[in-house]
Amino acid sequence: MRIRTKELLQDALKWALPLALLTSAACAGRDPASPPPPPPPDQPNAPTAVSTTPSTGVGDVNPAPNHPTAKVPSDLPIGVSPVLYAISVAPGQEPTPEQVKLGDKLFDDVRLSADNTVACKTCHDPARGFVDHEVTSIGIGKKHGQRNAPTVLNAMFNATQFWDGRAATLEDQAKLPILNPVEMGMKSGDEVVAKLAAIPEYRKAFLDVYGREVNYEDVGRAIAAFERTQFSGNAPFDRFIMGDDKAIDAQAKRGWALFNGKGRCNECHAGNAVNPLFSDQKFHNIGVAAKTSNFADLAREAQGAVDRGNQEEIDRLALESKFTNLGRFLVSKRHNDIGAFKTPTLRNIAVTAPYMHDGSFATLYDVIDHYNKGGIVNPYLDGGMQRLGLTEPEIDDLVHFLGTLTSERYDAYGKTEMARMNGKKGQRPERDTLVATGKKGDTGDVGPTPDAKIKDPSSDGVYGVFDAAKK
Ligand code: HEC
Numbered sequence: 494m495r496i497r498t499k500e501l502l503q504d505a506l507k508w509a510l511p512l513a514l515l516t517s518a519a520c521a522g523r524d525p526a527s528p529p530p531p532p533p534p535d536q537p538n539a540p541t542a543v544s545t546t547p548s549t550g551v552g553d554v555n556p557a558p559n560h561p562t563a564k565v566p567s568d569l570p571i572g573v574s575p576v577l578y579a580i581s582v583a584p585g586q587e588p589t590p591e592q593v594k595l596g597d598k599l600f601d602d603v604r605l606s607a608d609n610t611v612a613c614k615t616c617h618d619p620a621r622g623f624v625d626h627e628v629t630s631i632g633i634g635k636k637h638g639q640r641n642a643p644t645v646l647n648a649m650f651n652a653t654q655f656w657d658g659r660a661a662t663l664e665d666q667a668k669l670p671i672l673n674p675v676e677m678g679m680k681s682g683d684e685v686v687a688k689l690a691a692i693p694e695y696r697k698a699f700l701d702v703y704g705r706e707v708n709y710e711d712v713g714r715a716i717a718a719f720e721r722t723q724f725s726g727n728a729p730f731d732r733f734i735m736g737d738d739k740a741i742d743a744q745a746k747r748g749w750a751l752f753n754g755k756g757r758c759n760e761c762h763a764g765n766a767v768n769p770l771f772s773d774q775k776f777h778n779i780g781v782a783a784k785t786s787n788f789a790d791l792a793r794e795a796q797g798a799v800d801r802g803n804q805e806e807i808d809r810l811a812l813e814s815k816f817t818n819l820g821r822f823l824v825s826k827r828h829n830d831i832g833a834f835k836t837p838t839l840r841n842i843a844v845t846a847p848y849m850h851d852g853s854f855a856t857l858y859d860v861i862d863h864y865n866k867g868g869i870v871n872p873y874l875d876g877g878m879q880r881l882g883l884t885e886p887e888i889d890d891l892v893h894f895l896g897t898l899t900s901e902r903y904d905a906y907g908k909t910e911m912a913r914m915n916g917k918k919g920q921r922p923e924r925d926t927l928v929a930t931g932k933k934g935d936t937g938d939v940g941p942t943p944d945a946k947i948k949d950p951s952s953d954g955v956y957g958v959f960d961a962a963k964k
Protein backbone atom coordinates (compact mmCIF):
# COMPACT_ATOMS: atom_id res chain seq x y z
CA MET A 494 0.00 0.00 0.00
CA ARG A 495 1.18 3.50 -0.85
CA ILE A 496 1.62 6.00 1.97
CA ARG A 497 0.01 9.34 1.29
CA THR A 498 2.15 11.99 2.89
CA LYS A 499 -0.64 14.56 2.84
CA GLU A 500 -2.99 12.34 4.85
CA LEU A 501 -0.29 11.45 7.33
CA LEU A 502 0.42 15.14 7.76
CA GLN A 503 -3.25 15.75 8.47
CA ASP A 504 -3.14 12.97 11.08
CA ALA A 505 -0.16 14.61 12.69
CA LEU A 506 -1.97 17.94 12.77
CA LYS A 507 -4.96 16.34 14.47
CA TRP A 508 -2.64 15.40 17.34
CA ALA A 509 -0.12 18.20 17.30
CA LEU A 510 -2.39 21.24 17.15
CA PRO A 511 -4.65 20.40 20.06
CA LEU A 512 -1.68 19.07 21.99
CA ALA A 513 0.23 22.31 21.57
CA LEU A 514 -2.84 24.28 22.64
CA LEU A 515 -3.56 22.03 25.58
CA THR A 516 0.00 21.93 26.81
CA SER A 517 0.19 25.67 26.89
CA ALA A 518 -3.25 25.90 28.44
CA ALA A 519 -2.33 23.38 31.13
CA CYS A 520 0.79 25.40 31.84
CA ALA A 521 -1.41 28.44 32.17
CA GLY A 522 -3.41 26.46 34.72
CA ARG A 523 -0.31 26.12 36.84
CA ASP A 524 0.55 29.77 36.60
CA PRO A 525 -2.46 32.01 37.12
CA ALA A 526 -0.42 35.04 36.07
CA SER A 527 -0.18 33.96 32.43
CA PRO A 528 -3.45 34.03 30.48
CA PRO A 529 -4.28 31.14 28.17
CA PRO A 530 -3.07 31.79 24.62
CA PRO A 531 -5.73 32.70 22.06
CA PRO A 532 -6.56 29.99 19.53
CA PRO A 533 -4.89 30.42 16.16
CA PRO A 534 -7.14 32.60 13.95
CA ASP A 535 -7.37 29.97 11.20
CA GLN A 536 -8.84 27.38 13.59
CA PRO A 537 -12.50 28.32 14.00
CA ASN A 538 -13.21 25.14 15.97
CA ALA A 539 -10.15 25.32 18.13
CA PRO A 540 -11.07 24.80 21.77
CA THR A 541 -10.91 28.10 23.58
CA ALA A 542 -9.39 28.14 27.04
CA VAL A 543 -9.48 24.34 27.08
CA SER A 544 -8.09 22.79 30.21
CA THR A 545 -7.33 25.92 32.11
CA THR A 546 -10.15 24.48 34.16
CA PRO A 547 -11.12 20.93 33.17
CA SER A 548 -13.87 19.26 35.16
CA THR A 549 -12.96 16.36 37.39
CA GLY A 550 -15.76 14.16 36.09
CA VAL A 551 -14.45 10.69 35.33
CA GLY A 552 -14.43 10.07 31.61
CA ASP A 553 -15.60 13.60 30.91
CA VAL A 554 -13.31 15.13 28.37
CA ASN A 555 -15.25 18.36 28.05
CA PRO A 556 -13.63 20.63 30.53
CA ALA A 557 -16.19 22.54 32.56
CA PRO A 558 -15.29 26.15 33.26
CA ASN A 559 -14.48 27.43 36.75
CA HIS A 560 -13.77 24.03 38.24
CA PRO A 561 -10.67 23.55 40.36
CA THR A 562 -8.20 21.05 38.90
CA ALA A 563 -5.17 19.09 39.97
CA LYS A 564 -1.76 20.57 39.43
CA VAL A 565 -0.41 19.01 36.26
CA PRO A 566 3.28 18.02 36.47
CA SER A 567 5.39 20.18 34.17
CA ASP A 568 7.50 17.26 33.00
CA LEU A 569 4.84 14.98 31.47
CA PRO A 570 6.39 13.13 28.54
CA ILE A 571 4.94 13.47 25.04
CA GLY A 572 2.05 11.05 24.59
CA VAL A 573 0.72 11.78 28.08
CA SER A 574 -2.11 14.28 27.88
CA PRO A 575 -2.10 17.12 30.41
CA VAL A 576 -5.85 17.47 29.92
CA LEU A 577 -6.47 13.81 30.68
CA TYR A 578 -4.18 14.17 33.70
CA ALA A 579 -6.22 17.09 35.00
CA ILE A 580 -9.42 15.13 34.43
CA SER A 581 -8.16 11.90 35.97
CA VAL A 582 -6.51 13.29 39.09
CA ALA A 583 -8.87 15.13 41.41
CA PRO A 584 -7.60 18.32 43.03
CA GLY A 585 -5.83 17.43 46.26
CA GLN A 586 -5.16 13.93 44.92
CA GLU A 587 -1.80 14.87 43.36
CA PRO A 588 0.61 12.29 44.75
CA THR A 589 3.24 13.61 47.17
CA PRO A 590 6.72 12.02 47.17
CA GLU A 591 6.08 10.63 50.67
CA GLN A 592 2.80 8.97 49.64
CA VAL A 593 4.43 7.56 46.51
CA LYS A 594 7.30 6.08 48.52
CA LEU A 595 4.88 4.38 50.92
CA GLY A 596 2.66 3.17 48.06
CA ASP A 597 5.65 1.78 46.16
CA LYS A 598 6.74 -0.14 49.27
CA LEU A 599 3.24 -1.57 49.76
CA PHE A 600 3.02 -2.48 46.07
CA ASP A 601 6.17 -4.59 46.41
CA ASP A 602 5.41 -6.14 49.80
CA VAL A 603 4.40 -9.81 50.01
CA ARG A 604 3.31 -9.25 53.60
CA LEU A 605 0.07 -7.84 52.20
CA SER A 606 -0.86 -11.45 51.35
CA ALA A 607 -2.13 -14.17 53.68
CA ASP A 608 0.93 -16.44 53.36
CA ASN A 609 3.55 -13.76 52.65
CA THR A 610 4.19 -14.99 49.10
CA VAL A 611 2.29 -12.60 46.80
CA ALA A 612 2.57 -8.83 46.29
CA CYS A 613 0.91 -6.57 43.73
CA LYS A 614 4.29 -6.72 42.02
CA THR A 615 4.04 -10.52 41.63
CA CYS A 616 1.35 -10.01 38.98
CA HIS A 617 2.30 -6.46 37.95
CA ASP A 618 6.09 -6.55 37.68
CA PRO A 619 7.49 -3.10 36.82
CA ALA A 620 10.49 -4.71 35.11
CA ARG A 621 8.17 -6.59 32.76
CA GLY A 622 5.67 -3.94 31.76
CA PHE A 623 3.69 -4.28 35.01
CA VAL A 624 2.22 -7.67 34.03
CA ASP A 625 3.04 -11.31 34.84
CA HIS A 626 2.93 -12.80 31.32
CA GLU A 627 0.69 -15.59 32.59
CA VAL A 628 -2.42 -16.58 30.64
CA THR A 629 -4.41 -15.96 33.82
CA SER A 630 -2.82 -14.77 37.05
CA ILE A 631 -1.61 -17.01 39.85
CA GLY A 632 -2.13 -15.95 43.47
CA ILE A 633 -1.44 -17.51 46.87
CA GLY A 634 -1.14 -21.29 47.05
CA LYS A 635 -0.68 -21.32 43.24
CA LYS A 636 -4.38 -20.61 42.81
CA HIS A 637 -5.35 -19.56 39.30
CA GLY A 638 -7.74 -16.70 38.71
CA GLN A 639 -9.75 -16.56 35.51
CA ARG A 640 -8.41 -13.33 34.09
CA ASN A 641 -5.25 -11.98 32.53
CA ALA A 642 -3.42 -9.22 34.41
CA PRO A 643 -3.61 -5.86 32.63
CA THR A 644 -0.75 -3.39 32.98
CA VAL A 645 -0.74 -0.73 35.68
CA LEU A 646 0.99 1.68 33.26
CA ASN A 647 -1.46 4.50 32.51
CA ALA A 648 -4.17 2.75 34.57
CA MET A 649 -4.50 6.11 36.33
CA PHE A 650 -6.24 7.39 33.20
CA ASN A 651 -8.80 4.57 32.95
CA ALA A 652 -12.38 5.77 33.34
CA THR A 653 -13.00 2.51 35.23
CA GLN A 654 -10.73 -0.24 36.55
CA PHE A 655 -10.70 -3.99 35.69
CA TRP A 656 -11.68 -5.64 32.43
CA ASP A 657 -15.34 -5.21 33.36
CA GLY A 658 -14.98 -1.78 35.03
CA ARG A 659 -16.20 -3.06 38.40
CA ALA A 660 -14.04 -0.56 40.35
CA ALA A 661 -14.48 3.16 39.86
CA THR A 662 -11.13 4.36 41.19
CA LEU A 663 -7.57 3.17 41.77
CA GLU A 664 -8.26 3.38 45.52
CA ASP A 665 -11.28 1.05 45.23
CA GLN A 666 -9.37 -1.27 42.93
CA ALA A 667 -6.31 -1.67 45.18
CA LYS A 668 -8.39 -2.86 48.14
CA LEU A 669 -9.91 -5.80 46.21
CA PRO A 670 -6.95 -8.08 45.23
CA ILE A 671 -5.64 -7.99 48.82
CA LEU A 672 -8.90 -9.58 49.97
CA ASN A 673 -9.54 -11.87 47.01
CA PRO A 674 -9.04 -15.55 48.00
CA VAL A 675 -7.23 -16.46 44.74
CA GLU A 676 -5.00 -13.38 44.74
CA MET A 677 -3.60 -12.20 48.09
CA GLY A 678 -6.14 -13.94 50.33
CA MET A 679 -6.35 -11.67 53.38
CA LYS A 680 -9.61 -12.18 55.31
CA SER A 681 -10.60 -8.55 55.82
CA GLY A 682 -9.39 -4.97 55.77
CA ASP A 683 -9.11 -5.16 59.57
CA GLU A 684 -6.78 -8.14 59.31
CA VAL A 685 -4.55 -6.22 56.87
CA VAL A 686 -4.50 -3.18 59.16
CA ALA A 687 -3.61 -5.28 62.23
CA LYS A 688 -0.77 -6.96 60.33
CA LEU A 689 0.70 -3.68 59.05
CA ALA A 690 0.27 -1.83 62.35
CA ALA A 691 2.36 -4.54 64.04
CA ILE A 692 5.27 -3.69 61.72
CA PRO A 693 6.96 -0.62 63.33
CA GLU A 694 8.25 0.87 60.07
CA TYR A 695 4.72 0.85 58.58
CA ARG A 696 3.11 2.26 61.70
CA LYS A 697 5.62 5.12 61.61
CA ALA A 698 5.29 5.62 57.84
CA PHE A 699 1.48 5.91 57.98
CA LEU A 700 1.72 8.33 60.92
CA ASP A 701 4.27 10.43 59.01
CA VAL A 702 2.43 10.45 55.70
CA TYR A 703 -1.24 10.59 56.75
CA GLY A 704 -0.92 11.77 60.36
CA ARG A 705 -2.96 8.84 61.72
CA GLU A 706 -2.78 5.16 62.58
CA VAL A 707 -2.77 2.57 59.77
CA ASN A 708 -6.22 2.12 58.24
CA TYR A 709 -7.40 0.28 55.14
CA GLU A 710 -8.52 3.41 53.29
CA ASP A 711 -5.02 4.87 53.56
CA VAL A 712 -3.50 1.61 52.29
CA GLY A 713 -5.61 2.06 49.14
CA ARG A 714 -4.72 5.78 48.97
CA ALA A 715 -0.97 5.19 49.20
CA ILE A 716 -0.97 2.48 46.53
CA ALA A 717 -3.08 4.70 44.26
CA ALA A 718 -0.62 7.58 44.79
CA PHE A 719 2.19 5.34 43.57
CA GLU A 720 0.13 4.24 40.57
CA ARG A 721 -0.51 7.90 39.69
CA THR A 722 3.19 8.24 38.93
CA GLN A 723 3.09 5.37 36.44
CA PHE A 724 2.06 7.38 33.39
CA SER A 725 3.78 6.27 30.25
CA GLY A 726 4.43 8.03 26.95
CA ASN A 727 7.42 8.91 24.82
CA ALA A 728 7.04 6.06 22.37
CA PRO A 729 8.46 6.20 18.82
CA PHE A 730 4.86 6.77 17.66
CA ASP A 731 4.62 9.90 19.84
CA ARG A 732 7.77 11.34 18.32
CA PHE A 733 6.38 10.55 14.84
CA ILE A 734 2.98 12.11 15.44
CA MET A 735 4.65 15.22 16.86
CA GLY A 736 6.48 15.67 13.58
CA ASP A 737 9.61 13.50 13.57
CA ASP A 738 9.05 11.66 10.33
CA LYS A 739 11.99 9.35 10.95
CA ALA A 740 10.81 8.15 14.37
CA ILE A 741 9.00 5.17 12.79
CA ASP A 742 9.74 3.34 9.55
CA ALA A 743 7.67 2.95 6.38
CA GLN A 744 6.16 -0.36 7.50
CA ALA A 745 4.89 1.19 10.75
CA LYS A 746 3.40 4.08 8.75
CA ARG A 747 1.54 1.58 6.58
CA GLY A 748 0.36 -0.11 9.78
CA TRP A 749 -0.91 3.22 11.17
CA ALA A 750 -2.84 3.79 7.93
CA LEU A 751 -4.36 0.31 8.18
CA PHE A 752 -5.18 0.90 11.86
CA ASN A 753 -7.34 3.87 10.87
CA GLY A 754 -8.54 2.44 7.58
CA LYS A 755 -9.06 -1.11 6.39
CA GLY A 756 -8.31 -2.57 9.85
CA ARG A 757 -11.05 -0.45 11.50
CA CYS A 758 -9.15 -0.52 14.79
CA ASN A 759 -9.86 3.16 15.45
CA GLU A 760 -13.53 2.28 15.79
CA CYS A 761 -12.74 1.35 19.39
CA HIS A 762 -9.03 2.13 19.84
CA ALA A 763 -8.92 5.66 18.42
CA GLY A 764 -6.22 7.88 19.77
CA ASN A 765 -5.97 11.63 19.84
CA ALA A 766 -4.03 14.30 21.67
CA VAL A 767 -6.56 14.62 24.49
CA ASN A 768 -6.97 10.88 25.00
CA PRO A 769 -3.84 9.20 23.67
CA LEU A 770 -4.54 5.79 25.27
CA PHE A 771 -5.97 4.13 22.14
CA SER A 772 -9.10 3.12 24.03
CA ASP A 773 -12.64 4.45 23.89
CA GLN A 774 -13.02 3.36 27.55
CA LYS A 775 -16.20 1.51 26.61
CA PHE A 776 -17.19 -2.15 26.78
CA HIS A 777 -17.58 -4.36 23.71
CA ASN A 778 -18.20 -8.02 22.99
CA ILE A 779 -15.59 -8.84 20.37
CA GLY A 780 -16.24 -12.56 20.62
CA VAL A 781 -13.10 -13.60 22.51
CA ALA A 782 -14.91 -15.83 24.98
CA ALA A 783 -17.55 -17.07 22.55
CA LYS A 784 -15.49 -20.12 21.67
CA THR A 785 -15.89 -21.53 25.18
CA SER A 786 -19.11 -20.02 26.50
CA ASN A 787 -22.78 -20.32 25.77
CA PHE A 788 -23.55 -16.79 26.80
CA ALA A 789 -27.34 -16.95 26.97
CA ASP A 790 -27.42 -20.01 29.27
CA LEU A 791 -24.67 -18.62 31.47
CA ALA A 792 -26.42 -15.28 31.86
CA ARG A 793 -29.66 -16.96 32.91
CA GLU A 794 -27.78 -18.98 35.51
CA ALA A 795 -25.80 -16.00 36.79
CA GLN A 796 -28.72 -13.60 37.11
CA GLY A 797 -29.55 -14.41 40.75
CA ALA A 798 -25.97 -14.16 41.99
CA VAL A 799 -25.45 -10.94 40.05
CA ASP A 800 -28.59 -9.37 41.48
CA ARG A 801 -27.59 -10.24 45.06
CA GLY A 802 -23.84 -9.53 44.84
CA ASN A 803 -21.99 -6.70 46.57
CA GLN A 804 -18.64 -5.47 45.18
CA GLU A 805 -16.53 -8.18 46.84
CA GLU A 806 -18.90 -10.95 45.72
CA ILE A 807 -18.88 -9.67 42.13
CA ASP A 808 -15.06 -9.62 42.37
CA ARG A 809 -15.19 -13.34 43.18
CA LEU A 810 -17.68 -14.15 40.43
CA ALA A 811 -15.34 -12.39 37.99
CA LEU A 812 -12.15 -14.11 39.10
CA GLU A 813 -13.24 -17.51 40.35
CA SER A 814 -16.41 -18.62 38.64
CA LYS A 815 -17.44 -19.89 35.26
CA PHE A 816 -19.38 -16.65 34.93
CA THR A 817 -16.17 -14.72 34.30
CA ASN A 818 -16.77 -14.59 30.55
CA LEU A 819 -20.02 -12.71 31.02
CA GLY A 820 -17.82 -9.63 31.49
CA ARG A 821 -19.52 -6.27 31.92
CA PHE A 822 -22.90 -7.97 32.42
CA LEU A 823 -21.78 -9.00 35.93
CA VAL A 824 -21.51 -5.32 36.79
CA SER A 825 -24.20 -3.60 34.73
CA LYS A 826 -26.74 -6.48 34.71
CA ARG A 827 -27.68 -5.39 31.20
CA HIS A 828 -28.08 -8.15 28.66
CA ASN A 829 -26.44 -6.17 25.89
CA ASP A 830 -23.26 -6.19 28.01
CA ILE A 831 -22.99 -10.00 27.94
CA GLY A 832 -19.44 -10.99 26.98
CA ALA A 833 -18.39 -7.33 26.77
CA PHE A 834 -15.04 -6.20 28.15
CA LYS A 835 -13.30 -2.86 28.43
CA THR A 836 -11.34 -1.74 25.39
CA PRO A 837 -7.81 -1.85 26.77
CA THR A 838 -5.11 0.72 26.08
CA LEU A 839 -2.72 -0.28 23.31
CA ARG A 840 0.20 1.63 24.78
CA ASN A 841 3.11 -0.70 25.61
CA ILE A 842 1.13 -3.54 24.05
CA ALA A 843 4.37 -5.20 22.84
CA VAL A 844 5.42 -5.91 26.43
CA THR A 845 2.15 -7.20 27.90
CA ALA A 846 1.50 -10.55 26.18
CA PRO A 847 -0.52 -12.73 26.33
CA TYR A 848 -3.64 -10.83 25.32
CA MET A 849 -7.33 -10.35 26.07
CA HIS A 850 -9.26 -10.69 29.35
CA ASP A 851 -8.64 -14.44 29.41
CA GLY A 852 -5.08 -14.31 28.05
CA SER A 853 -6.16 -16.64 25.29
CA PHE A 854 -4.11 -15.02 22.50
CA ALA A 855 -0.38 -15.65 22.79
CA THR A 856 0.85 -13.08 20.27
CA LEU A 857 -0.20 -9.93 18.43
CA TYR A 858 -0.53 -12.11 15.32
CA ASP A 859 -3.26 -14.10 17.07
CA VAL A 860 -4.99 -10.82 17.97
CA ILE A 861 -5.00 -9.58 14.37
CA ASP A 862 -6.06 -13.02 13.05
CA HIS A 863 -9.06 -12.82 15.40
CA TYR A 864 -10.08 -9.39 14.11
CA ASN A 865 -9.39 -10.39 10.51
CA LYS A 866 -12.14 -13.03 10.62
CA GLY A 867 -14.56 -10.58 12.28
CA GLY A 868 -14.30 -12.09 15.76
CA ILE A 869 -16.37 -15.08 16.78
CA VAL A 870 -20.05 -14.93 16.02
CA ASN A 871 -22.37 -14.81 19.02
CA PRO A 872 -25.69 -13.08 19.69
CA TYR A 873 -24.00 -10.17 21.50
CA LEU A 874 -21.11 -9.53 19.08
CA ASP A 875 -20.35 -5.81 18.67
CA GLY A 876 -21.48 -4.35 15.38
CA GLY A 877 -18.01 -2.90 14.93
CA MET A 878 -16.66 -6.38 14.34
CA GLN A 879 -16.50 -7.23 10.63
CA ARG A 880 -14.21 -9.48 8.72
CA LEU A 881 -11.37 -7.42 7.34
CA GLY A 882 -9.78 -9.29 4.47
CA LEU A 883 -6.27 -8.25 5.56
CA THR A 884 -3.47 -9.87 3.60
CA GLU A 885 -0.46 -11.41 5.32
CA PRO A 886 1.82 -8.40 4.57
CA GLU A 887 -0.91 -6.11 5.95
CA ILE A 888 -1.06 -8.18 9.15
CA ASP A 889 2.72 -7.77 9.42
CA ASP A 890 2.36 -4.01 8.99
CA LEU A 891 -0.28 -3.74 11.74
CA VAL A 892 1.73 -5.83 14.19
CA HIS A 893 4.83 -3.78 13.42
CA PHE A 894 2.91 -0.53 14.00
CA LEU A 895 1.70 -1.78 17.41
CA GLY A 896 5.37 -2.23 18.31
CA THR A 897 5.92 1.54 17.98
CA LEU A 898 3.62 2.24 20.95
CA THR A 899 6.23 1.07 23.47
CA SER A 900 7.53 3.83 25.71
CA GLU A 901 11.25 4.62 25.91
CA ARG A 902 11.46 2.97 29.33
CA TYR A 903 10.71 -0.44 27.77
CA ASP A 904 12.46 0.11 24.45
CA ALA A 905 14.89 -2.82 24.72
CA TYR A 906 12.31 -5.14 26.31
CA GLY A 907 9.79 -4.24 23.61
CA LYS A 908 12.24 -5.18 20.87
CA THR A 909 12.93 -8.55 22.54
CA GLU A 910 9.22 -9.24 22.88
CA MET A 911 8.46 -8.24 19.27
CA ALA A 912 11.25 -10.58 18.10
CA ARG A 913 9.85 -13.39 20.27
CA MET A 914 6.36 -12.96 18.78
CA ASN A 915 7.83 -12.75 15.31
CA GLY A 916 9.43 -16.12 15.94
CA LYS A 917 5.99 -17.58 16.61
CA LYS A 918 4.56 -16.24 13.37
CA GLY A 919 4.34 -19.76 11.98
CA GLN A 920 1.96 -20.87 14.75
CA ARG A 921 -1.38 -19.23 14.05
CA PRO A 922 -4.22 -20.95 15.90
CA GLU A 923 -6.60 -18.02 15.28
CA ARG A 924 -5.96 -17.69 11.57
CA ASP A 925 -8.80 -18.49 9.20
CA THR A 926 -8.00 -16.83 5.89
CA LEU A 927 -11.09 -18.14 4.11
CA VAL A 928 -13.41 -16.57 6.67
CA ALA A 929 -11.29 -13.38 6.77
CA THR A 930 -11.59 -12.98 3.03
CA GLY A 931 -15.29 -13.77 2.88
CA LYS A 932 -14.87 -17.04 1.04
CA LYS A 933 -16.21 -19.18 3.85
CA GLY A 934 -18.74 -18.81 6.62
CA ASP A 935 -21.49 -16.29 6.86
CA THR A 936 -21.10 -13.86 9.69
CA GLY A 937 -24.06 -11.83 8.56
CA ASP A 938 -21.87 -8.82 7.93
CA VAL A 939 -21.58 -6.59 4.94
CA GLY A 940 -17.84 -6.37 5.36
CA PRO A 941 -15.33 -6.11 2.56
CA THR A 942 -14.86 -9.06 0.35
CA PRO A 943 -11.80 -9.08 -1.81
CA ASP A 944 -13.32 -11.72 -4.05
CA ALA A 945 -13.18 -9.96 -7.40
CA LYS A 946 -15.97 -12.16 -8.79
CA ILE A 947 -18.52 -10.45 -6.57
CA LYS A 948 -19.46 -7.27 -8.39
CA ASP A 949 -22.93 -6.67 -7.01
CA PRO A 950 -22.71 -5.14 -3.51
CA SER A 951 -26.07 -6.64 -2.60
CA SER A 952 -24.49 -10.06 -2.88
CA ASP A 953 -22.04 -9.25 -0.06
CA GLY A 954 -22.24 -10.74 3.39
CA VAL A 955 -25.55 -12.12 4.58
CA TYR A 956 -27.28 -11.39 1.30
CA GLY A 957 -24.79 -13.70 -0.38
CA VAL A 958 -26.87 -16.69 0.75
CA PHE A 959 -29.53 -15.74 -1.75
CA ASP A 960 -27.05 -16.03 -4.60
CA ALA A 961 -28.07 -19.57 -5.42
CA ALA A 962 -31.75 -18.64 -5.45
CA LYS A 963 -31.15 -15.75 -7.87
CA LYS A 964 -29.57 -17.97 -10.50
C1 HEC B 1 -2.65 -12.77 41.60
C2 HEC B 1 -2.29 -11.72 40.68
C3 HEC B 1 -2.62 -10.29 41.02
C4 HEC B 1 -2.29 -9.60 42.16
C5 HEC B 1 -1.57 -10.12 43.39
C6 HEC B 1 -2.74 -8.25 41.94
N1 HEC B 1 -3.32 -8.13 40.72
FE1 HEC B 1 -3.97 -6.42 39.87
N2 HEC B 1 -4.88 -7.49 38.46
C7 HEC B 1 -4.76 -8.85 38.28
C8 HEC B 1 -5.74 -9.30 37.32
C9 HEC B 1 -5.93 -10.73 36.85
C10 HEC B 1 -6.49 -8.16 36.96
C11 HEC B 1 -7.70 -8.14 36.04
C12 HEC B 1 -8.89 -8.67 36.82
C13 HEC B 1 -10.21 -8.33 36.19
O1 HEC B 1 -10.26 -7.42 35.38
O2 HEC B 1 -11.20 -8.97 36.53
C14 HEC B 1 -5.91 -7.04 37.67
C15 HEC B 1 -6.31 -5.71 37.52
C16 HEC B 1 -5.65 -4.65 38.10
C17 HEC B 1 -5.85 -3.25 37.77
C18 HEC B 1 -6.82 -2.71 36.72
C19 HEC B 1 -6.13 -2.29 35.46
C20 HEC B 1 -7.07 -2.01 34.32
O3 HEC B 1 -6.58 -1.70 33.24
O4 HEC B 1 -8.29 -2.13 34.48
C21 HEC B 1 -5.03 -2.51 38.56
C22 HEC B 1 -4.87 -1.01 38.59
C23 HEC B 1 -4.34 -3.46 39.42
N3 HEC B 1 -4.71 -4.73 39.10
C24 HEC B 1 -3.48 -3.12 40.46
C25 HEC B 1 -3.14 -4.02 41.46
C26 HEC B 1 -2.67 -3.65 42.78
C27 HEC B 1 -2.46 -2.24 43.27
C28 HEC B 1 -2.44 -4.81 43.47
C29 HEC B 1 -1.99 -5.01 44.90
C30 HEC B 1 -2.81 -4.40 45.91
C31 HEC B 1 -2.77 -5.90 42.56
N4 HEC B 1 -3.22 -5.38 41.38
C32 HEC B 1 -2.60 -7.24 42.88
C33 HEC B 1 -3.84 -9.65 38.91
C34 HEC B 1 -3.30 -9.35 40.14
Ligand code: HEC
Nearest residue numbers: 756758760761777781834835836837848849850864875877
Ligand atom coordinates in the same frame (compact mmCIF):
# COMPACT_ATOMS: atom_id res chain seq x y z
C1 HEC C 1 -15.55 -3.21 18.45
C2 HEC C 1 -14.46 -2.63 19.19
C3 HEC C 1 -13.04 -3.03 18.83
C4 HEC C 1 -12.42 -3.02 17.60
C5 HEC C 1 -13.02 -2.66 16.27
C6 HEC C 1 -11.05 -3.41 17.83
N1 HEC C 1 -10.86 -3.66 19.16
FE1 HEC C 1 -9.14 -4.34 20.01
N2 HEC C 1 -10.14 -4.67 21.75
C7 HEC C 1 -11.45 -4.34 22.01
C8 HEC C 1 -11.87 -4.94 23.25
C9 HEC C 1 -13.24 -4.78 23.90
C10 HEC C 1 -10.78 -5.69 23.72
C11 HEC C 1 -10.76 -6.61 24.97
C12 HEC C 1 -11.62 -7.82 24.64
C13 HEC C 1 -11.56 -8.98 25.61
O1 HEC C 1 -10.59 -9.10 26.36
O2 HEC C 1 -12.50 -9.80 25.59
C14 HEC C 1 -9.70 -5.49 22.75
C15 HEC C 1 -8.42 -6.03 22.88
C16 HEC C 1 -7.37 -5.75 22.01
C17 HEC C 1 -6.00 -6.15 22.22
C18 HEC C 1 -5.46 -6.91 23.44
C19 HEC C 1 -5.11 -5.93 24.52
C20 HEC C 1 -4.62 -6.56 25.79
O3 HEC C 1 -4.10 -5.80 26.62
O4 HEC C 1 -4.78 -7.76 26.00
C21 HEC C 1 -5.27 -5.69 21.15
C22 HEC C 1 -3.78 -5.84 20.92
C23 HEC C 1 -6.20 -5.03 20.26
N3 HEC C 1 -7.46 -5.09 20.82
C24 HEC C 1 -5.86 -4.46 19.05
C25 HEC C 1 -6.81 -4.12 18.08
C26 HEC C 1 -6.50 -3.89 16.69
C27 HEC C 1 -5.10 -3.92 16.10
C28 HEC C 1 -7.69 -3.66 16.05
C29 HEC C 1 -7.93 -3.49 14.57
C30 HEC C 1 -7.51 -4.59 13.72
C31 HEC C 1 -8.74 -3.72 17.07
N4 HEC C 1 -8.16 -4.01 18.28
C32 HEC C 1 -10.09 -3.50 16.83
C33 HEC C 1 -12.26 -3.59 21.17
C34 HEC C 1 -12.04 -3.44 19.80
